[in-house]
Amino acid sequence: MKRRALAGVGATVGSLTAATALLIGAVSGHASPAPSEAYGAFITGVIDPPQPHVQSTDGTEQSDSLAELPDNPLLDLRAATVTAGDSHASVELANVEIVPSGGLPPELEEALQPLLDPVESGFTQLCAEDPTQDLSEQLPAELDPLTEQLSPQQMCDIAEDGTPALLSADLITVACEGDSGTFEIANLRLLGQEIEVPGPDANTEIPLDPLVNITFNKQFSDDDGFTTQAMAVEIAEGEFEVVLASATCGTAQDEPEEPMAPKPTPVETQLPVTG
Amino acid sequence: MTGRHTSATAGARTWPTAVLSAAAGVLAVLVVLVGLMWMIGSPDGAEYPGRAEQGEQTGETSRPGQGGQAGQAESGTGAVELVDSTTHTTVEGAPVDPAPQQGTDGVIVHPLRPTPVHAEPGGEAIARMTPTQISDTWLPVIDERDGWVRVLLPSRPNGSTGWLRGEDLERAFTPYTIHVHLGSMTLRLLSRGDEIGSWPIGIGKPDTPTPAGRTFLLGSFTDAAQQFSPVILPLGSHSDTLDDFGGGSGTVAIHTWPTEDVLGTATSHGCIRVPRDALDRLTEVPLGTLVLVDQQ
Numbered sequence: 001m002k003r004r005a006l007a008g009v010g011a012t013v014g015s016l017t018a019a020t021a022l023l024i025g026a027v028s029g030h031a032s033p034a035p036s037e038a039y040g041a042f043i044t045g046v047i048d049p050p051q052p053h054v055q056s057t058d059g060t061e062q063s064d065s066l067a068e069l070p071d072n073p074l075l076d077l078r079a080a081t082v083t084a085g086d087s088h089a090s091v092e093l094a095n096v097e098i099v100p101s102g103g104l105p106p107e108l109e110e111a112l113q114p115l116l117d118p119v120e121s122g123f124t125q126l127c128a129e130d131p132t133q134d135l136s137e138q139l140p141a142e143l144d145p146l147t148e149q150l151s152p153q154q155m156c157d158i159a160e161d162g163t164p165a166l167l168s169a170d171l172i173t174v175a176c177e178g179d180s181g182t183f184e185i186a187n188l189r190l191l192g193q194e195i196e197v198p199g200p201d202a203n204t205e206i207p208l209d210p211l212v213n214i215t216f217n218k219q220f221s222d223d224d225g226f227t228t229q230a231m232a233v234e235i236a237e238g239e240f241e242v243v244l245a246s247a248t249c250g251t252a253q254d255e256p257e258e259p260m261a262p263k264p265t266p267v268e269t270q271l272p273v274t275g
Numbered sequence: 276m277t278g279r280h281t282s283a284t285a286g287a288r289t290w291p292t293a294v295l296s297a298a299a300g301v302l303a304v305l306v307v308l309v310g311l312m313w314m315i316g317s318p319d320g321a322e323y324p325g326r327a328e329q330g331e332q333t334g335e336t337s338r339p340g341q342g343g344q345a346g347q348a349e350s351g352t353g354a355v356e357l358v359d360s361t362t363h364t365t366v367e368g369a370p371v372d373p374a375p376q377q378g379t380d381g382v383i384v385h386p387l388r389p390t391p392v393h394a395e396p397g398g399e400a401i402a403r404m405t406p407t408q409i410s411d412t413w414l415p416v417i418d419e420r421d422g423w424v425r426v427l428l429p430s431r432p433n434g435s436t437g438w439l440r441g442e443d444l445e446r447a448f449t450p451y452t453i454h455v456h457l458g459s460m461t462l463r464l465l466s467r468g469d470e471i472g473s474w475p476i477g478i479g480k481p482d483t484p485t486p487a488g489r490t491f492l493l494g495s496f497t498d499a500a501q502q503f504s505p506v507i508l509p510l511g512s513h514s515d516t517l518d519d520f521g522g523g524s525g526t527v528a529i530h531t532w533p534t535e536d537v538l539g540t541a542t543s544h545g546c547i548r549v550p551r552d553a554l555d556r557l558t559e560v561p562l563g564t565l566v567l568v569d570q571q
Binding site for chain 2 (some may be wrong): 260261262264266270274275
């Protein structure tokens with residue numbers, strides 16, 4: 001279903017650029033640019049470490065791109081571009097599909113069983129009895145921001161016709177500049193039906209406590225700097241994590257420039273030199 | 276070794292008087308020597324007082340590597356003592372400068388206290404660096420790693436380096452680099468990479484050449500007993516062919532010369548002779564500033 005990742009050439013060029021920049025930086029100046037970092041996707045144990053992934057430790061701009069992710073049942077995309085530079089970073093993902101088809105991997109399905117079982121039975125009953133009924137009674141109330149936009153009839157049709165991606169979007173972008181971030185998801189679809197993007201405020205959470213916590217436009221600051229992520233999903237209290245499009249802007253390191261060396265004052269002494 | 280010439284002009288005196296006079300002179304010299312060594316506190320007579328009147332004398336020529344002191348010395352109690360890394364000593368086991376023609380980012384360090392010099396970060400101590408030598412000790416940083424800095428050493432052999440703990444050091448920045456081109460016999464002064472001065476120079480004779488490589492401004496001093504230069508700027512390097520010279524340790528220096536006809540010639544014992552206006556600019560340059568000597 002999925003294809004292999006590429007970007008070997010890009011990564012090599014990026015590494016060489018970084019190495020050259022480090023060398024130049026070592027002999028040319030004292031400026032301490034803010035480090036930054038960007039990656040396209042991270043899934044615990046699946047796309048781990050994240051891909052594609054770039055870091056800029058000296059302020060020089062680093063970029064990488066990926067046409068396909070490693071084969072996995074949870075995430076598919078057609079293009080990912082990540083860029084990191086001096087106090088800025090950005091990610092652009094195209095044609096993203098989360099749980100594209102065929103259901104969840106067994107271990108995840110087992111972990112989510114308590115959540116999925118009532119949904120599945122509720123759907124089965126609803127679609128069998130009256131597909132025009134309100135879905136919200138059959139689903140966890142926390143999903144209302146998403147599910148209230150869905151047509152029950154279409155949901156039941158989907159159940160019969162096949163399995164569209166759980167979530168998909170034509171374009172996901174995030175970017176940070178210093179300690180501010182931007183976020184955009186174009187054409188977000190839940191089970192094939194287009195829905196409004198939750199938010200647009202930062203840290204719009206859809207908690208399905210205690211199993212799943214979904215955050216759109218997640219923003220936070222820590223020792224690494226300011227980070228903005230398009231979507232972050234925590235399952236089983238963080239044991240399993242999915243992050244889509246993450247950009248981190250570090251803060252400039254607080255290393256003062258060296259003070260100017262003093263002009264020497266000649267001392268009176270005797271030291272025979274070679275003349 | 277060339278030393279002080281004691282003049283015992285006995286011509287008009289009787290023989291016993293001449294002998295007594297000479298003996299008194301020798302005694303006086305010894306007293307002065309002991310007094311000076313006591314004041315300096317240097318066991319190897321670092322600031323040797325019996326120096327040349329004019330600075331330019333015929334030195335003893337010996338093979339490179341001879342003379343000087345080892346990095347560690349046995350004390351009277353059998354304990355191993357670290358030798359100070361100075362222009363008068365040899366530090367054995369000091370790692371060799373890996374890039375003798377490469378510039379640095381201008382960071383220099385000054386030991387805040389006597390601090391060990393290590394062969395590698397956290398490794399064996401091979402010598403000791405003191406806060407003051409001729410002047411305040413400032414050394415160029417050529418590498419840094421995990422709180423350690425690698426510096427050029429002022430001791431023999433040429434190209435010696437060592438690692439110091441960063442916490443023992445004061446840091447500063449010098450924008451200058453001094454380039455000495457032996458082939459064209461020119462000296463160029465750069466500030467932040469831009470040339471701000473260029474002068475013809477005199478360099479070492481073929482049998483006492485000015486050593487090439489990466490060194491630094493070690494000190495700045497005046498010496499009322501010599502007339503060839505108002506200020507002398509000793510470097511961290513030494514003559515490779517003169518283990519000692521004029522009572523000193525063969526230290527290479529930058530200075531002027533009474534006549535300008537030496538400029539553009541290879542006639543010194545290793546020192547770099549510069550015109551007066553060059554010296555005026557160079558005396559403004561911070562100690563620890565890198566001096567890159569090449570064959571261009």
